[in-house]
Amino acid sequence: MAWATPEGYFDQLDRWLDMEGVAERQRITLRMQQGRSGSPERSGETLINLRVADHRSGLGGRHLIDFTKPAGERLPMNRLKVGSPVLLSNEDRLDEGGMPGVVSRRTTTAIQVALDAWPDGKHFRIDLSPDERTRLRQHAAMGRARMLSGSQARLRDRLIGLDEPRFDEAPELRFATGLNPPQQEAVRFALSARDFAILHGPPGTGKTTTLAEVIHQAVLAGQKVLACAPSNTAVDNLLERLVPLVPSVLRVGHPARVFEALRGHTLDELVERDDSTKIVQEMYREAEGLMRGASKSYRSRDAHRRKGELYAEAKTLRQHARQLERHIVQQVLGTADVICTTMTIDEELLGDRRFDLVVIDEACQSTEPALWQAMLRADRLVIAGDHCQLPPTVLSKEAAEEGFRVSPMERLVGQLGERVYRRLTVQYRMHESIMRFSSDQFYDGELVADASVKERRLADLPAVGEAGEGLPVLEFWDTAGAEWGEEFEPDGHSKRNPQEAAWVVAQVKELIDAGLEPSQIAVIAPYAAQVRLLRNRLRIEGLEIDTVDGFQGREKEAVVITFVRSNHEGEIGFLADTRRTNVALTRAKRAMRAIGDSATLGGDPFYAELLEYFQQENAYRTVWELDDLLR
Numbered sequence: 001m002a003w004a005t006p007e008g009y010f011d012q013l014d015r016w017l018d019m020e021g022v023a024e025r026q027r028i029t030l031r032m033q034q035g036r037s038g039s040p041e042r043s044g045e046t047l048i049n050l051r052v053a054d055h056r057s058g059l060g061g062r063h064l065i066d067f068t069k070p071a072g073e074r075l076p077m078n079r080l081k082v083g084s085p086v087l088l089s090n091e092d093r094l095d096e097g098g099m100p101g102v103v104s105r106r107t108t109t110a111i112q113v114a115l116d117a118w119p120d121g122k123h124f125r126i127d128l129s130p131d132e133r134t135r136l137r138q139h140a141a142m143g144r145a146r147m148l149s150g151s152q153a154r155l156r157d158r159l160i161g162l163d164e165p166r167f168d169e170a171p172e173l174r175f176a177t178g179l180n181p182p183q184q185e186a187v188r189f190a191l192s193a194r195d196f197a198i199l200h201g202p203p204g205t206g207k208t209t210t211l212a213e214v215i216h217q218a219v220l221a222g223q224k225v226l227a228c229a230p231s232n233t234a235v236d237n238l239l240e241r242l243v244p245l246v247p248s249v250l251r252v253g254h255p256a257r258v259f260e261a262l263r264g265h266t267l268d269e270l271v272e273r274d275d276s277t278k279i280v281q282e283m284y285r286e287a288e289g290l291m292r293g294a295s296k297s298y299r300s301r302d303a304h305r306r307k308g309e310l311y312a313e314a315k316t317l318r319q320h321a322r323q324l325e326r327h328i329v330q331q332v333l334g335t336a337d338v339i340c341t342t343m344t345i346d347e348e349l350l351g352d353r354r355f356d357l358v359v360i361d362e363a364c365q366s367t368e369p370a371l372w373q374a375m376l377r378a379d380r381l382v383i384a385g386d387h388c389q390l391p392p393t394v395l396s397k398e399a400a401e402e403g404f405r406v407s408p409m410e411r412l413v414g415q416l417g418e419r420v421y422r423r424l425t426v427q428y429r430m431h432e433s434i435m436r437f438s439s440d441q442f443y444d445g446e447l448v449a450d451a452s453v454k455e456r457r458l459a460d461l462p463a464v465g466e467a468g469e470g471l472p473v474l475e476f477w478d479t480a481g482a483e484w485g486e487e488f489e490p491d492g493h494s495k496r497n498p499q500e501a502a503w504v505v506a507q508v509k510e511l512i513d514a515g516l517e518p519s520q521i522a523v524i525a526p527y528a529a530q531v532r533l534l535r536n537r538l539r540i541e542g543l544e545i546d547t548v549d550g551f552q553g554r555e556k557e558a559v560v561i562t563f564v565r566s567n568h569e570g571e572i573g574f575l576a577d578t579r580r581t582n583v584a585l586t587r588a589k590r591a592m593r594a595i596g597d598s599a600t601l602g603g604d605p606f607y608a609e610l611l612e613y614f615q616q617e618n619a620y621r622t623v624w625e626l627d628d629l630l631r
């Protein structure tokens with residue numbers, strides 16, 4: 001997509017963003033309606049029958065409350081991620097409506113929500129709510145970006161593709177990490193950009209490692225850096241790589257995974273450690289005491305006046321506490337060389353801070369409007385990602401068809417080509433035969449497996465040893481002709497394939513019998529219904545079963561893939577987006593097994609080539625070889 005003017009570009013984006021808002025609200029209304037009849041948790045956007053299990057207070061007097069199921073059982077599969085806006089409702093009084101909050105942490109059995117007030121009730125329900133706040137921030141940022149002038153306007157125009165980006169000569173550098181030559185070249189290239197540069201990181205090529213080095217070099221040169229990514233998990237991954245390199249790195253927001261080593265770098269923790277924070281906490285406590293006092297009933301004649309006074313006093317005290325807290329926060333932020341945050345930036349918190357360099361990781365998972373909050377604070381940008389993996393999620397079909405799923409990185413690579421990006425080509429994850437198909441299809445055959453991984457096999461894992469000698473690196477099982485058909489999940493729209501699921505169960509058992517830990521295995525299915533079916537059939541602690549989308553950015557020793565689609569019409573649905581399959585095919589380090597129906601998949605040229613690749617690699621089998629039990 002190309003635009004002739006900034007106005008045209010922003011008009012289009014404002015429209016798409018509004019369409020997305022409508023689609024999101026429609027989906028939530030539909031879920032609420034379905035919720036009354038069937039099981040509301042099936043949507044993955046609702047959790048019911050929750051209890052308060054624990055709580056603590058966070059910045060700004062917020063309540064951080066942990067909710068669990070009554071017996072602490074696992075929460076059902078859900079899309080409530082850290083940072084997701086939610087509505088918390090009292091199940092006994094649903095008609096009263098919910099209280100807005102944000103998911104601040106999650107585990108398999110608990111979900112923590114940050115709330116401004118304490119919720120009344122015993123039984124709770126959490127619903128994903130439309131992300132209006134993010135949309136408003138994006139509209140506002142784009143509004144400001146329209147009005148820019150001078151050098152910022154020129155940077156804006158270059159990012160829209162209206163002007164040529166400029167590069168200086170690549171600097172000579174001494175690297176802190178043992179980077180390979182394409183990574184070194186990428187760091188030099190990134191630092192030579194006067195406007196922006198792009199790093200293209202195919203699976204396992206050390207994109208985040210390389211970005212961390214870019215940031216480290218910028219800090220060495222005395223620059224201030226804002227490091228962001230679309231999801232909390234991606235921000236944490238970057239933070240994890242930065243901590244050993246840059247001592248003064250700070251994480252704003254709710255980390256998705258709170259590792260001990262990273263916790264000390266969160267803004268909340270750093271503020272909490274500040275001596276003056278004790279005073280703030282004392283002030284909040286005192287204000288709460290006054291409020292409690294005011295809510296008691298008084299018999300005296302001037303009861304109303306007395307109540308009013310207490311409330312007013314509490315309010316003033318809270319205001320003073322907030323002011324002092326803001327001051328501490330700003331002081332802490334001021335000491336950081338690198339600030340890490342999601343791309344939904346808390347404008348109030350960061351104030352008018354600008355950065356010499358803004359780095360965006362996993363940039364292909366964000367839509368265009370998400371770029372502008374970060375851009376407004378940047379002198380220069382480095383954008384990293386892989387546009388050959390999953391694009392951003394867009395709910396509005398119409399906006400998606402018009403081009404809303406094209407991330408800014410994908411657009412810029414398409415518009416400006418090789419002069420704006422460098423590709424990393426040495427990968428540290430996959431056995432060579434697992435890597436090659438993806439490399440040929442998506443990366444011009446440029447990927448090279450590092451010597452340390454090129455021939456890695458399950459048998460090299462100490463716990464597996466000889467038992468793994470016969471286990472193949474690559475295997476595709478064809479169900480053609482076996483009538484292992486797909487079906488709809490009862491009461492649902494998602495597809496599943498019970499016979500493929502039975503095959504998966506057998507594969508997982510074989511891998512575990514060979515000595516693999518369940519946590520070293522992943523089962524990947526493109527459809528949520530197949531994931532649900534498999535989670536029911538394979539209740540093994542540590543084994544991860546998820547959709548492709550849930551596995552982006554992850555890796556496992558062994559991966560089992562079920563393609564699910566099997567029908568006489570040759571319909572492959574969203575498997576036609578081959579980038580989804582690219583993600584699935586590039587998660588395994590030592591062994592990858594897949595099952596699918598070549599009669600259904602093979603009508604698509606991409607899958608026809610995939611099948612041919614398995615044949616060339618002597619990795620093609622058919623379920624007709626299996627004993628009758630499975631059929």
Ligand SMILES: Nc1ncnc2c1ncn2[C@@H]1O[C@H](COP(=O)(O)OP(=O)(O)OP(=O)(O)O)[C@@H](O)[C@H]1O
Pocket residue numbers: 178179180183201202203204205206207208209210428429552553554
């Ligand atoms: N130059 C290098 N030498 C040795 N190992 C490396 C090098 N660069 C990266 N790695 C290793 O490769 C793995 C992947 O690195 P990293 O997490 O940075 O990759 P990524 O490209 O961001 O991953 P993803 O595919 O999830 O986006 C890590 O285990 C990292 O330690």
